[in-house]
Every structure is written in C-alpha cells, then in structure tokens.
Amino acid sequence: MSLLIQKRIGNTLLRLKPWVPTSLPTTVIKNLSTVSEQLPEALDESSQEIWNVIVGRVGDRDSEDEVFDRLSNDEACNRVHLSDGLVHKLLHRFRDDWKSALGVLKWAESCRGHRHSNDSFDMAVDILGKAKKWDRMKEFVERLRGDQLVTLNTIAKIMRRFAGAGEWEEAVAIFDKLGEFGLDKNTESMNLLLDTLCKEKRVEQARVILLELKSHITPNAHTFNIFIHGWCKANRVEEALWTIQEMKGHGFRPCVISYTTIIRCYCQQSEFVKVYEMLSEMEANGSPPNSITYTTIMASLNAQKEFEEALRVATRMKRSGCQPDTLFYNCLIHTLARAGRLEEAERVFRVEMPELGASINTSTYNSMIAMYCHHDEEHKAIELLKEMESSKLCNPDVHTYHPLLKSCFKRGDVVEVGKLLKEMVTKHHLSLDESTYTFLIQRLCRANICEWAYCLFEEMISQDITPRHRTCLLLLEEVKKKNMHESAERIEHIMKTVKLTAPVK
DNA sequence: CTAGGGTTAG
Structure with a gap:
C-alpha cells in the first residue's frame, strides 16, 4: 500500500483492517479489505496523475521550501502542464496547511509557461489569514502590491480574516491604506469594510465609521441593507427598523432584501405576528416578498415544529404568484416529510418541480431519502440513491448517507453499514466529517462493536478532527467493559492532550 | 459589498 493512499482522506475502512476483531461478521471484514484508492472528483486523467504525485510528495510537517524543493526535483512534476484550475484545487486541498500551500504556489510559479491568476494569489492570502500568520500575510501582500496585483477581492480576504480573528x-x-494599493475609497470598498464589521458583530464600530466617512463617500442602498443585517444579527431589530427610515431619508426605497432581513430576525425571536404584519406591509407597499422571504419563514416554523403553519405559508406564497425556486421546494419537501405527507412530497418532487422548472439538487434528493428512511421505506430511499448516481445531475454527499446509515443501525444490519461506508468512500470520494464520526462511534458502541468504533476514533484523530468530550467518554466506557486496556489508555491520553470540543447544548 | 435548508441526537 503506497504512502500516497495512506495520505488520502476517507481511508477509514482501510485503516480498520488491522483492527478488525474476529467477532465481526466475515462479510464486513471482506468489505473492509477491498477498498480501492479514491480520487478527487472533477479532474481529468492527466491532471489526476499530477494531483496524485503532488499530494503524495507533500509531507505533513515540511516547511514551504522543503515542499518547493521536493516538487522542483521531481521528474513527474516537471513534466506537468499546470492549469489554473489545478492550482486552484491544490491550494484548496492545502487550505489548512499554509506551508504546503505556499510551497505548492512557489513551485507552480517556477513552472515554465505558468502564470498565476489573481485568484491563486488571493487564495494564498486567504490561507495565510486563516492560519493567522499575519506577518507572512503582510509580507505576501507587499509582494503583490509591488506587482500591482492587489485587487478589491484581495482586500476583502484580508479584511475578513482580520475581522474574523477579532x-x-x-x-x-x-x-x-487602500490608496497604497492603487485602489479607491469609494462606496464599494466602504461597503465591503462595513459588511465585514457587521458580519463580525461590530455594527457599532461600523456605524461610527460610516458617520466619519459620510461626508466623503455616499452610501447607497447596499450600505443600508448591510446595517439592517448588522443590527438584526445583534438582535437589535429596533435599530434595524430605524435604519429603514434612515434609508428612506436618503432617498432609497427599502427593498425585498431589507424587509426579508428583518423578517428573519422576527422569526428568530418567534415574533410571528410581526412577521405576518411585515409580509402584509411588503405586499401593500410594492416590494412583494419573494421565494427567499417565504422560505425563511417556513424554515423557521419548521424549526419550531409548526409544520402545518409552514404549509400554510407555502400556500400563501403560491397564491401570491411568487416564483418558487429550488431552495423553496427543498424546504417544502422537508416540511411535507415532517408532516407525514409522503404522497404530497412525492408529487412535488416528481411533478411540480419539473413542471415549474425548478432544478433538483443534492439537497432535494437528501430530503426525499431522509423522508423514506424516517418512514421505514428504505427500499425507496435506496432507489433514489441509485437514481441520483445514474442521473449525473448531482452527487450524493455525507448527508445523503446519514439517514440510510441510521436505518441500518435501526435494523441491526451492521454489514450494510460497512457496505454503505465503503460506497461513500470509494464510489463518491466522500470523507467522513465530525458529525458522521460522532454518530458512527455512538451507534457502534450501542451495537456492542466498540472495536470498530475505536478504529473510527483513531481515524478521526488522524484526520485532525477533534472528538467531542461526550464521544470520548462513551467510547472509553465501552472499551473498558471489553478490557481493551491499550485503547482505554490511548483514549484517556487523547482526552488529556487534545483540546476537546464541548458537547452541543 | 446587501436576504434563504437540512441533520443522527431525548
């Protein structure tokens, strides 16, 4: 087995092999041992080969120069014709590993015939910002400045990373300092700054800055919508309403976005009377609610388990003549499913969506699959999964498999769990996320197969995914019951060293 | 640079 394959994400089952206990059904063991190498999707064959080489060459703890040297000295790498798309994918692959990312970038720059797109530079800046390597980021931006390569998009990345880090x-x-980069302080760049601050809950600061800049830069409708959002985010709907007035004072008519933002805030406060008042107001004053407005309200009612009420909102929307879109339908299907109206959900999925030209995406399928699983119609769920795979319009993701996995556990069919996991990894190149690991570990413990659960735990750690405290405790208890002393010690050790994520709620 | 799902889980 090559190192390359070991490095791949989602080699869960592969890693299980040495750990598989004899108590597991033989079919599971067989399934676990036949995992083939997974490839990142959407790359053509030659790019795929390059990808494998590069990813295989980049070590975990190397400096950027080591990565650069290794790639430069590699024959296969030197023959590569680099496309922007490939560089983009590589940077994305190393988005949490700034040293490797910079090494790859530097190497790509040195390749004959390759010139970076602005996008690549911006991504590098973003990766450094994400890692909070401020000095390196500033240094990098200085270089870009010298070559006049800093765009407003670059600035956006910098601002958002700074603000995101407080x-x-x-x-x-x-x-x-915008002028130093050859950029203007205008409404557009000001809005960018204000939006950044508002999204990081710094609406007060944004307000002060707006007042300062007002005499030089004219705000536009976006500016006010940014503030409406900012106040709502801070749960200060009074100020948001006041901003609507201010907006009017500046000669801008509040639009559907302005109102929808406030409606969302009312929804979060469960002030549904006010929600409906605002809906009526919108209809009356010529900025009628749209699909987003209605979907927002329905989703919020769903969260409160008010499914019938949510369905009334859908009816109201259709009556108003508003054009539904995919996200609306996804929400509607979800609502119908939760309300136990399977036939109606099927009708929406099969008839209404195609007729009204709403495209079906992964989430649409996911909702339908979850619905069938929830109502013990797994065969229909599996049928839809197959349909998804053959349709090529959209691919399954981790959420597609959650309800299917749950059904297997419910039936006590551990063999099927193994099969599904294998499919996820090999056929669809999916890697398990934190919630999937947590779920699997929990259910495997409950199914009395904590050996398997422990393997997944190890796998999780090796992927730098932090387990929840509760997961550790549960697993530890199970492992102790089975006298797996070594595993127990290891879990205890991990609990001490790893910064554990607090349990949700 | 301005608005929207979900989930496996009591």
Whole structure:
C-alpha cells in the first residue's frame, strides 16, 4: 500500500483492517479489505496523475521550501502542464496547511509557461489569514502590491480574516491604506469594510465609521441593507427598523432584501405576528416578498415544529404568484416529510418541480431519502440513491448517507453499514466529517462493536478532527467493559492532550 | 459589498 493512499482522506475502512476483531461478521471484514484508492472528483486523467504525485510528495510537517524543493526535483512534476484550475484545487486541498500551500504556489510559479491568476494569489492570502500568520500575510501582500496585483477581492480576504480573528482595527487600517494599493475609497470598498464589521458583530464600530466617512463617500442602498443585517444579527431589530427610515431619508426605497432581513430576525425571536404584519406591509407597499422571504419563514416554523403553519405559508406564497425556486421546494419537501405527507412530497418532487422548472439538487434528493428512511421505506430511499448516481445531475454527499446509515443501525444490519461506508468512500470520494464520526462511534458502541468504533476514533484523530468530550467518554466506557486496556489508555491520553470540543447544548 | 435548508441526537 503506497504512502500516497495512506495520505488520502476517507481511508477509514482501510485503516480498520488491522483492527478488525474476529467477532465481526466475515462479510464486513471482506468489505473492509477491498477498498480501492479514491480520487478527487472533477479532474481529468492527466491532471489526476499530477494531483496524485503532488499530494503524495507533500509531507505533513515540511516547511514551504522543503515542499518547493521536493516538487522542483521531481521528474513527474516537471513534466506537468499546470492549469489554473489545478492550482486552484491544490491550494484548496492545502487550505489548512499554509506551508504546503505556499510551497505548492512557489513551485507552480517556477513552472515554465505558468502564470498565476489573481485568484491563486488571493487564495494564498486567504490561507495565510486563516492560519493567522499575519506577518507572512503582510509580507505576501507587499509582494503583490509591488506587482500591482492587489485587487478589491484581495482586500476583502484580508479584511475578513482580520475581522474574523477579532482584529477589526486591522481591517479598518487596511481600508485606510487602500490608496497604497492603487485602489479607491469609494462606496464599494466602504461597503465591503462595513459588511465585514457587521458580519463580525461590530455594527457599532461600523456605524461610527460610516458617520466619519459620510461626508466623503455616499452610501447607497447596499450600505443600508448591510446595517439592517448588522443590527438584526445583534438582535437589535429596533435599530434595524430605524435604519429603514434612515434609508428612506436618503432617498432609497427599502427593498425585498431589507424587509426579508428583518423578517428573519422576527422569526428568530418567534415574533410571528410581526412577521405576518411585515409580509402584509411588503405586499401593500410594492416590494412583494419573494421565494427567499417565504422560505425563511417556513424554515423557521419548521424549526419550531409548526409544520402545518409552514404549509400554510407555502400556500400563501403560491397564491401570491411568487416564483418558487429550488431552495423553496427543498424546504417544502422537508416540511411535507415532517408532516407525514409522503404522497404530497412525492408529487412535488416528481411533478411540480419539473413542471415549474425548478432544478433538483443534492439537497432535494437528501430530503426525499431522509423522508423514506424516517418512514421505514428504505427500499425507496435506496432507489433514489441509485437514481441520483445514474442521473449525473448531482452527487450524493455525507448527508445523503446519514439517514440510510441510521436505518441500518435501526435494523441491526451492521454489514450494510460497512457496505454503505465503503460506497461513500470509494464510489463518491466522500470523507467522513465530525458529525458522521460522532454518530458512527455512538451507534457502534450501542451495537456492542466498540472495536470498530475505536478504529473510527483513531481515524478521526488522524484526520485532525477533534472528538467531542461526550464521544470520548462513551467510547472509553465501552472499551473498558471489553478490557481493551491499550485503547482505554490511548483514549484517556487523547482526552488529556487534545483540546476537546464541548458537547452541543 | 446587501436576504434563504437540512441533520443522527431525548
């Protein structure tokens, strides 16, 4: 087995092999041992080969120069013709590993015939920002500045990373220096700054800055919508309403976005009377609600388990003549499923969506599959999964498999769990996420196969996914019951060293 | 640079 394959994400089952206990059904063991190499999707054959080489060459703890050297000295890498798309995918692959990302970038730059797109540089800046390597980021941006390669998009990445890390003053400082990058302080760049601050719950600061800049830069309708969102995010709907007035004072008519933002805030406060009042107001004053408005309300009612009420909202929407879209239908199907109206959901899926030209996506299928599983019609769920695979319009994701896996556990069919996991990894190149690991570990423990659960736990750690405290405790208890001393010690060790995620709620 | 799902889980 090559190192390359070991490095791949989602080699869950592969890693299980040495651990598979004899108590597991033989079919499971057989399934686990036949995993083939998975490939990242959407790459053509030659790009795929390059990908494998590069990813295989990049070590875990190397410096950027080591990565660069290794790639430069590799024959296969030197023969490569690099496309922007491939560089983009590589940077994305190393988005959490800035050293490797910079090494790859540097190597790509040195390749004959290759010139980076702005997008690649921006991604590098973003990766450094994500890692909070501020000095390296500034250094990198300086270089870009020299080559006049800094765009407003670059600035956006910098600002958002600073603000996201709580360094909002730095975000403002970048705005102040826009001129140095050959960019203007205008409405567009100001809105970017204000939006960044508002999204990081710094609406007050944004407000102060707007007042400062007002005499130089004219706000537009976007500016006010940004503030409406900012106030709502801070749960200060009074100020948001006040901003609507201010907007009017500046000669801008509040639009469907302005109102929908406020409606969302009312929904979160469960102030549904106010929601409906605002809906009526919108209809009356010529900014009628759209699909997004209605979907927002329905989703919120769903969250409160008010499915019948949510369905009334859908009826109201259809009566209003508003054009439904995919997200609306996904929400509607979800609602119908939760309300136990399977035939109606089927009709929406099979008839209404195609007729009204709403495209069906992964989430649509996921909702239908979850519905069937929930109502013990797994065969229909599996049929839909097959349909998804052959349709080529959309592919399954981890959420597609959750209800299917749950059904297997419910039936006590562990063999099927193994089959499904194998399919996820090999056929669809999916890697398990934190919630899937947590779920599997929990259910495997309950099914008295904590050996398997422990393997997944190890796998999780090796993928740098932090287990929840509760998961550790559960597994530890099970492992102790089975006298798996070594595993128990290891779990205890991990609990001490790894920063554990607090349990949800 | 402005608005929207879901989930496996008591």
